[in-house]
Amino acid sequence: MKRAIILILCVIGILDANAQLKYDNDKIKTGAEQTERYLPKLKGKRVAIVANQTAIIGNSHLVDSLQKLGVNIVKVFGPEHGFRGNASAGIKVKDEIDVQSGLKIVSLYGSKKKPSKEDLKDVDLILFDIQDVGCRFYTIMNTMRDVMEASAENGKPFMILDRPNPNAYFIDGPILDMKHKSGIGQFPIPIVHGMTLGEFALMINGEGWMANKIKCDVEVIKVKGYNHDMLYRLPVNPSPNLNTAQSILLYPSTCLFEGIALNHGRGTMYPFTVVGGPMLKNKYTFSYTPYSIPGMAEDPLFKDQVCYGLDLRDIDLEKIVMSKKINLSWMIDLYKNHPNKEKFFDRSLSKQIGNIDNLIGYADFKKQIAEGWTEEQIRKTWEPGINEFKKIRQKYLLYP
Numbered sequence: 113m114k115r116a117i118i119l120i121l122c123v124i125g126i127l128d129a130n131a132q133l134k135y136d137n138d139k140i141k142t143g144a145e146q147t148e149r150y151l152p153k154l155k156g157k158r159v160a161i162v163a164n165q166t167a168i169i170g171n172s173h174l175v176d177s178l179q180k181l182g183v184n185i186v187k188v189f190g191p192e193h194g195f196r197g198n199a200s201a202g203i204k205v206k207d208e209i210d211v212q213s214g215l216k217i218v219s220l221y222g223s224k225k226k227p228s229k230e231d232l233k234d235v236d237l238i239l240f241d242i243q244d245v246g247c248r249f250y251t252i253m254n255t256m257r258d259v260m261e262a263s264a265e266n267g268k269p270f271m272i273l274d275r276p277n278p279n280a281y282f283i284d285g286p287i288l289d290m291k292h293k294s295g296i297g298q299f300p301i302p303i304v305h306g307m308t309l310g311e312f313a314l315m316i317n318g319e320g321w322m323a324n325k326i327k328c329d330v331e332v333i334k335v336k337g338y339n340h341d342m343l344y345r346l347p348v349n350p351s352p353n354l355n356t357a358q359s360i361l362l363y364p365s366t367c368l369f370e371g372i373a374l375n376h377g378r379g380t381m382y383p384f385t386v387v388g389g390p391m392l393k394n395k396y397t398f399s400y401t402p403y404s405i406p407g408m409a410e411d412p413l414f415k416d417q418v419c420y421g422l423d424l425r426d427i428d429l430e431k432i433v434m435s436k437k438i439n440l441s442w443m444i445d446l447y448k449n450h451p452n453k454e455k456f457f458d459r460s461l462s463k464q465i466g467n468i469d470n471l472i473g474y475a476d477f478k479k480q481i482a483e484g485w486t487e488e489q490i491r492k493t494w495e496p497g498i499n500e501f502k503k504i505r506q507k508y509l510l511y512p
Contacts, residue, residue, distance in 0.1 A: 143273035166243035246279035274310035287497035371468025379412025388421020
């Protein structure tokens with residue numbers, strides 16, 4: 113009962129924090145919703161769909177909708193978190209039969225990361241529809257690249273039903289030093305790239321970011337009525353731990369907390385909006401207790417321990433959007449108040465992937481924080497890379 117009351121109060125607080133934002137959903141029509149534009153292209157084809165729970169048309173899943181419309185779907189490929197989106201972050205997903213559709217689900221987050229030649233032998237066209245959140249460390253863009261690569265290697269056309277990027281209104285962060293390429297960073301781009309997946313697919317093709325610089329036959333069904341400055345509230349949670357509009361807007365900044373030795377809300381109903389640890393008891397008054405939540409965080413850092421730290425749920429999101437910046441002040445504040453600074457970036461206690469060098473994208477960030485660099489000084493080192501990226505990005509934009 114106590115947890116239920118706390119959850120209700122949290123939801124009320126989140127709604128209040130989002131009340132000042134004006135979303136543009138009513139002006140936008142996603143690629144998937146424009147069936148008249150792509151159904152004729154699917155007629156007579158054996159279609160494989162790459163999707164998760166975010167692939168919807170209205171209140172219906174894309175797969176269910178297209179089956180009813182007579183599209184011959186032969187299989188579905190599922191990314192991290194699985195086809196129905198109920199697997200925890202980093203958990204390997206097995207192949208299965210989807211009960212609702214009867215289709216075979218081939219996992220791309222288990223024993224393989226891209227479709228095999230055998231997987232595609234009975235496929236004429238690959239249809240991709242997954243909601244992205246616009247950050248380098250969100251793994252959907254890796255999955256898309258891998259499927260594009262398999263598509264190109266096996267001569268299969270690749271069609272993207274594009275969706276708005278909820279963090280497309282700004283570009284920020286250091287360019288990934290490819291020495292720190294990992295599962296949470298595969299491309300030499302800033303943390304926040306300001307592109308839809310349709311646009312990013314064109315960049316992958318154009319910049320030669322697939323094996324042997326192979327080219328994929330890509331077609332993008334564009335979002336209607338959209339531009340990058342529009343705010344889009346996701347109708348479906350993109351993953352179990354991005355479960356509010358607030359967490360999605362804070363994610364470019366708060367995902368960096370995965371690279372420090374503090375809990376960042378995993379094991380609560382408000383991940384990516386709080387951060388803390390037991391050792392900060394004398395530094396902060398706000399507290400919360402992580403616990404095991406199946407499907408979200410089975411074994412969170414500092415499970416069943418009282419954590420003290422920052423509560424970002426009441427942050428003015430309008431100011432976050434207007435700033436068009438990743439916030440580093442929270443990281444700097446936590447470091448200053450941490451009693452064991454040599455342990456601040458030590459993730460050995462956690463089972464989550466979260467090496468700060470891989471998350472931020474370069475090795476000097478730890479040193480900058482330890483030496484007391486200001487947010488402005490750190491950001492200044494990012495500027496040359498961001499400016500060069502913006503020039504490259506311009507070639508692939510689909511929206512004004």
